[in-house]
Amino acid sequence: KELNIDEKNVLFVYGKGSIKKNNIYNEVKNNLKNHNVIELNNIKPNPDLNKVFEGIKLCKENNIEAVLAVGGGSVIDTSKAIAASYYVNDVWDLFEQKENIEKALPIYTILTISATGSEMNGNSVITNEKENKKWAIRNILLNPKITIIDPSIQKTLPKIQTANGAMDTLSHIMEFYFTFETEETMIALNESLMKSTIKATDILLNNPEDYHARENLCWCATLALNGISGTMGNGGEWQCHLIEHGLSAFKKDLDHGKGLSIIFPAWINYVHNNKPIFKRWAKEIWNKDNVEDALIEMKNKFKSWGLPISLNEVNIYEKDIDEIVDIIIKSPPRNSFIKELNKDDYKKILISCLKV
Amino acid sequence: KELNIDEKNVLFVYGKGSIKKNNIYNEVKNNLKNHNVIELNNIKPNPDLNKVFEGIKLCKENNIEAVLAVGGGSVIDTSKAIAASYYVNDVWDLFEQKENIEKALPIYTILTISATGSEMNGNSVITNEKENKKWAIRNILLNPKITIIDPSIQKTLPKIQTANGAMDTLSHIMEFYFTFETEETMIALNESLMKSTIKATDILLNNPEDYHARENLCWCATLALNGISGTMGNGGEWQCHLIEHGLSAFKKDLDHGKGLSIIFPAWINYVHNNKPIFKRWAKEIWNKDNVEDALIEMKNKFKSWGLPISLNEVNIYEKDIDEIVDIIIKSPPRNSFIKELNKDDYKKILISCLKV
Numbered sequence: 001k002e003l004n005i006d007e008k009n010v011l012f013v014y015g016k017g018s019i020k021k022n023n024i025y026n027e028v029k030n031n032l033k034n035h036n037v038i039e040l041n042n043i044k045p046n047p048d049l050n051k052v053f054e055g056i057k058l059c060k061e062n063n064i065e066a067v068l069a070v071g072g073g074s075v076i077d078t079s080k081a082i083a084a085s086y087y088v089n090d091v092w093d094l095f096e097q098k099e100n101i102e103k104a105l106p107i108y109t110i111l112t113i114s115a116t117g118s119e120m121n122g123n124s125v126i127t128n129e130k131e132n133k134k135w136a137i138r139n140i141l142l143n144p145k146i147t148i149i150d151p152s153i154q155k156t157l158p159k160i161q162t163a164n165g166a167m168d169t170l171s172h173i174m175e176f177y178f179t180f181e182t183e184e185t186m187i188a189l190n191e192s193l194m195k196s197t198i199k200a201t202d203i204l205l206n207n208p209e210d211y212h213a214r215e216n217l218c219w220c221a222t223l224a225l226n227g228i229s230g231t232m233g234n235g236g237e238w239q240c241h242l243i244e245h246g247l248s249a250f251k252k253d254l255d256h257g258k259g260l261s262i263i264f265p266a267w268i269n270y271v272h273n274n275k276p277i278f279k280r281w282a283k284e285i286w287n288k289d290n291v292e293d294a295l296i297e298m299k300n301k302f303k304s305w306g307l308p309i310s311l312n313e314v315n316i317y318e319k320d321i322d323e324i325v326d327i328i329i330k331s332p333p334r335n336s337f338i339k340e341l342n343k344d345d346y347k348k349i350l351i352s353c354l355k356v
Numbered sequence: 357k358e359l360n361i362d363e364k365n366v367l368f369v370y371g372k373g374s375i376k377k378n379n380i381y382n383e384v385k386n387n388l389k390n391h392n393v394i395e396l397n398n399i400k401p402n403p404d405l406n407k408v409f410e411g412i413k414l415c416k417e418n419n420i421e422a423v424l425a426v427g428g429g430s431v432i433d434t435s436k437a438i439a440a441s442y443y444v445n446d447v448w449d450l451f452e453q454k455e456n457i458e459k460a461l462p463i464y465t466i467l468t469i470s471a472t473g474s475e476m477n478g479n480s481v482i483t484n485e486k487e488n489k490k491w492a493i494r495n496i497l498l499n500p501k502i503t504i505i506d507p508s509i510q511k512t513l514p515k516i517q518t519a520n521g522a523m524d525t526l527s528h529i530m531e532f533y534f535t536f537e538t539e540e541t542m543i544a545l546n547e548s549l550m551k552s553t554i555k556a557t558d559i560l561l562n563n564p565e566d567y568h569a570r571e572n573l574c575w576c577a578t579l580a581l582n583g584i585s586g587t588m589g590n591g592g593e594w595q596c597h598l599i600e601h602g603l604s605a606f607k608k609d610l611d612h613g614k615g616l617s618i619i620f621p622a623w624i625n626y627v628h629n630n631k632p633i634f635k636r637w638a639k640e641i642w643n644k645d646n647v648e649d650a651l652i653e654m655k656n657k658f659k660s661w662g663l664p665i666s667l668n669e670v671n672i673y674e675k676d677i678d679e680i681v682d683i684i685i686k687s688p689p690r691n692s693f694i695k696e697l698n699k700d701d702y703k704k705i706l707i708s709c710l711k712v
Contacts, residue, residue, distance in 0.1 A: 192544035
């Protein structure tokens, strides 16, 4: 497979070395044999700001002209933050929205796990561990110039990572979906994506090598957050992501997908108020006549995928809640269309999902 | 509404003057008061090559730097052909694929009827009346730089034009849809678009001013041919478009939508062979257990929209068929995935839809 990178000096970013096991590392190095390649690796989930600093230093020392991310969302998001912050004094100012992104290095990606949709959008989420902040930047300049999505390289993923990715995909669709009212086209389109995601995941967790299910899940993950799923809309709700970023800023080894599988049912339960869009979702996605039954069905589905549905399962307890709420309310505020949430609401939602 | 055109010298292309009735013409002129504006108008449906020549001449005489299309598919396609062929000696060579599009003027569009999807793709279909050819070019350089889709300006459309647009939209989706086999994501997504198109059209033909139905139909039409509906696929079948282009090259005042409402049921009937994708379509879109019943349902729907379902209704008769088949088989060949068709097949399909 050919990846044509125009620039000469390339920062090659990857994770913890799984790409050395499945030969992608060698293919990339071979493909770049006429480039000057500097490597940045050991990127972890919930990627840390320090790695961004490290990458920027490498860029400056080596006159880097482009960033190649080979990995999943963490690797791509780290690469985007490096590409964006190469031109500013203090990287974190972009996340604090004290400075704007005016320029960025070109970004190329080879996706190794479908989940965040980062391969076809301009979003980057980085954790500032010192300040307990898991915050985001977003700019069209950070959209990858070329992305390669080859489903076959995902067949060796551990099942839990497939499940995490599917959960992230569903969550992106739902953050948009529930805010639609009259936009029948987008309601129906997002229902088709949710159903396809669930179908493909059910198949893959029995048979991880099913190519067609894998390509379908890959494409659902990309479409869930490449812009299409939110068209005609207001930008989406994103409250569950706000809460989950609080959880994983508090507990840094928590998989994003696992945080979401706990929070989403609790949030829906707290806000739905039998609004028509939630009742429609119950019927169309879960074939249930009311939201309560749909929530039971959804939680059973998540359990069957190996995902947690309560905080205790991931070792978060009642004593931790105040600190998590504090992290949440110190995050940049988000628009809400379904229900504005305050400190007390966040606390109630988190308490409601402590135990199964 | 603001339309920011960077270039100074603009060719403003529109149709037969309906934009003068609903004030769009004045808004555009006002918006462009600091530009040098040259007008090209009176573009007709099944737009003619001679108008493209006329536009190129105006471009050369006036040092035109950008083309603004205000209208539907015919106006946009004419504008694209002008933008593409400004740089070649003989325009038609691009359509005959004797020359490639290497460069094009930037194109801006304000859409006044949703149908062809031309507002968000790089396709242009032009009729060479002298040679009885209705042929296409396609290049990413012809994608409009900015498109404005304002559903409210379509509320005054005659019902038959709304129906024609809906038919064109459905046809684009179906040209892709039936070629999918294992791509569940795209099968389901395209089903959602077909259902939304039908729902919105049913509402609009009763109440043309329903804003939500209009915005939904608009967005379906754009998504049907902006690239999304065909992802994961092979490029689509496009046999019905080939046949319809034969019909309207033969009968130049035939609406594209009306040609399609006649041809699509006849083509499905000829090729379906009870393949799973056709049976799924019968169930999902028409709630029928077999393709024959779905075809009856579809034809009834088209009739209820005021569209013809037989050639005789548009004054095409058995004596004309050989000439139409001749036009079809002289067109550039297309890939077929469902069924390759030869001269005899085209003839049989056309004869099968002579009468209701």
